[in-house]
Amino acid sequence: MSSIMQSKNMGARLDKLFRGTTMFFAFLVFILLLGIIVTLFVGSLPALKAFGPAFFTSDAWNPVKIQFGGLVPIYGTFITALIAMVIGIPVSFGIAIFITELSPTWLKRPIGIAIELLAGIPSIIYGMWGLFIFAPLFADHVQPWINDNLGALPVIGQVFQGPPMGIGMLTAGFILAIMVIPFTSSVMRDVFEIVPTMLKESAYGLGATTWEVVWNVVLPYTKTGVVGGIMLGLGRALGETMAVTFVIGNAHELSASLMMPGNTISSALANEFTEAVGDIYTSSLITLGLTLFVITFVVLAIAKLLLIRLSMREGKQS
Amino acid sequence: MSQLNNKRYLKRKIINNVTLSISLLTVLFALTFLVWILWTLFSQGLSHLGLDVFTKMTPPPGSSGGLLNAIVGSLYMVLIATFIGTPIGVLAGTYLAEYGKSGWLAPTTRFINDILLSAPSIVIGLFVYEVAVNSVGHFSGWAGALALSLIVIPVVVRTTENMMQLVPSTLREAAAALGAPYWKVIVNVVYRSARTGIMTGLLLAVARISGETAPLLFTALNNQFWSADMSKPIASLAVVIFQFAMSPYEDWQHLAWAGALLITLFVLTLNILARTIFRSSQSQN
Numbered sequence: 125m126s127s128i129m130q131s132k133n134m135g136a137r138l139d140k141l142f143r144g145t146t147m148f149f150a151f152l153v154f155i156l157l158l159g160i161i162v163t164l165f166v167g168s169l170p171a172l173k174a175f176g177p178a179f180f181t182s183d184a185w186n187p188v189k190i191q192f193g194g195l196v197p198i199y200g201t202f203i204t205a206l207i208a209m210v211i212g213i214p215v216s217f218g219i220a221i222f223i224t225e226l227s228p229t230w231l232k233r234p235i236g237i238a239i240e241l242l243a244g245i246p247s248i249i250y251g252m253w254g255l256f257i258f259a260p261l262f263a264d265h266v267q268p269w270i271n272d273n274l275g276a277l278p279v280i281g282q283v284f285q286g287p288p289m290g291i292g293m294l295t296a297g298f299i300l301a302i303m304v305i306p307f308t309s310s311v312m313r314d315v316f317e318i319v320p321t322m323l324k325e326s327a328y329g330l331g332a333t334t335w336e337v338v339w340n341v342v343l344p345y346t347k348t349g350v351v352g353g354i355m356l357g358l359g360r361a362l363g364e365t366m367a368v369t370f371v372i373g374n375a376h377e378l379s380a381s382l383m384m385p386g387n388t389i390s391s392a393l394a395n396e397f398t399e400a401v402g403d404i405y406t407s408s409l410i411t412l413g414l415t416l417f418v419i420t421f422v423v424l425a426i427a428k429l430l431l432i433r434l435s436m437r438e439g440k441q442s
Numbered sequence: 443m444s445q446l447n448n449k450r451y452l453k454r455k456i457i458n459n460v461t462l463s464i465s466l467l468t469v470l471f472a473l474t475f476l477v478w479i480l481w482t483l484f485s486q487g488l489s490h491l492g493l494d495v496f497t498k499m500t501p502p503p504g505s506s507g508g509l510l511n512a513i514v515g516s517l518y519m520v521l522i523a524t525f526i527g528t529p530i531g532v533l534a535g536t537y538l539a540e541y542g543k544s545g546w547l548a549p550t551t552r553f554i555n556d557i558l559l560s561a562p563s564i565v566i567g568l569f570v571y572e573v574a575v576n577s578v579g580h581f582s583g584w585a586g587a588l589a590l591s592l593i594v595i596p597v598v599v600r601t602t603e604n605m606m607q608l609v610p611s612t613l614r615e616a617a618a619a620l621g622a623p624y625w626k627v628i629v630n631v632v633y634r635s636a637r638t639g640i641m642t643g644l645l646l647a648v649a650r651i652s653g654e655t656a657p658l659l660f661t662a663l664n665n666q667f668w669s670a671d672m673s674k675p676i677a678s679l680a681v682v683i684f685q686f687a688m689s690p691y692e693d694w695q696h697l698a699w700a701g702a703l704l705i706t707l708f709v710l711t712l713n714i715l716a717r718t719i720f721r722s723s724q725s726q727n
Contacts, residue, residue, distance in 0.1 A: 135623035142625035146537035218468025246653025333458035363562025365656040413568040
């Protein structure tokens, strides 16, 4: 009798121990985020003390005179991500529509897998392909055309004028677009699939075409999820490192033209961090890293909140 | 009147056909790049992927060699990162799936974990630099493995939680009714039925870190010579590819293409393997 009691006590104690262990590791994940922010903040203090908030508005980058400002890489990060979004969003949308509404059932899986393989290719491969294969073609065939046609436009023309070098912000943005397509399109596909069949069939029954069903029924129903998917892609595009480092040109100069080389936060880190000499130089790079982390954190948090909102609405309805 | 209606109908039909054709084109657009990149890798890399790549060390510029030290370095770091990251990820995922119904910790951790899943890997590298390189004073293989393990953890947490939630609660109740304490229910029943799913997540995590370059740049650094000492800078396939591809030397660029082909084949095979394993386990149930 007492041995049964003992083993019951033992079981209860082990239960507590197991729960405590799993809780500890969950807490560890939680602490990891705080750890990253605090560590990077401490690391960026010397630069923030030296330059103050002007660090974020200055385009200086002079290791010899020890003058640093984050404007050029921050600007480049946003511009390349923006280009990626302009190209990536419509393409992802098209792919998601094709998979959910048009594709015959037997074709859905192979296409889905092929698109996901695009996400599986390491980013350094995109970089090599971009530098050796894509950039020369882009310089020879696409950029002259852009120069002649878009470059002649009034006002916005200068954005598209520049030497056809192949490398630069436009190339980087284009390659980023290909890299974010799998992420954005897979979220869009998932949210399109939750639209109740009855809703779509009602619209078809009223005589709507497939496009009208997508535009007037599916999209309004899933818009929070679609925006969530876009934000997820944006978060990826902002933080992508290796692919951009190969083709961005690594120039600390601000220029209006998208054809010109530039820099992003992540490629500045990849190129310069191990070579940075002196506390202020290193600390300036860490400040850039912290900035990147905060930006992506906010973008990804918004993405997550939007997706949670959509799934909560789903939960209430079903 | 009927003519007007016909015209309208025609217009709607044309819009429909145009937009749906564009949708087909977007799929072809994405597939083109997949095929183009893979074709580039094979045409540039296959001819340089000889036995030398696996038996010789990385050469100085201008001479021939292989990638042996880089391959071994990558294997070491990926293995160690997986060994560190898996138990942490599985246990944290267990908490989220099994004990996460009340309290603030589980929802917060879940939210943070999903953000870490997409966080820029170069920032992870920066963090590990500050924690494990700057404080020690030198780059090391351990720091590289640590950085990679921080990328493994969120992937494993996410898949573990998802897979454990798929286990029907009747199974847990049946085990509990036999008098099993909860930890035994989890270990003997839930883990066992979620096993293939968790394995899938693990394979995907390994695939992800095998191609990672950014977090290794300033943690493991690089090493041109043979070194299996984890407390010293160590070469990795990804960083060597980066260095060699950016160099002006043709021998180095050729090796970079061979390495690129190798790493991509490895990563894509793992990806497909993970999906096949998962799919066959799903169809069994």
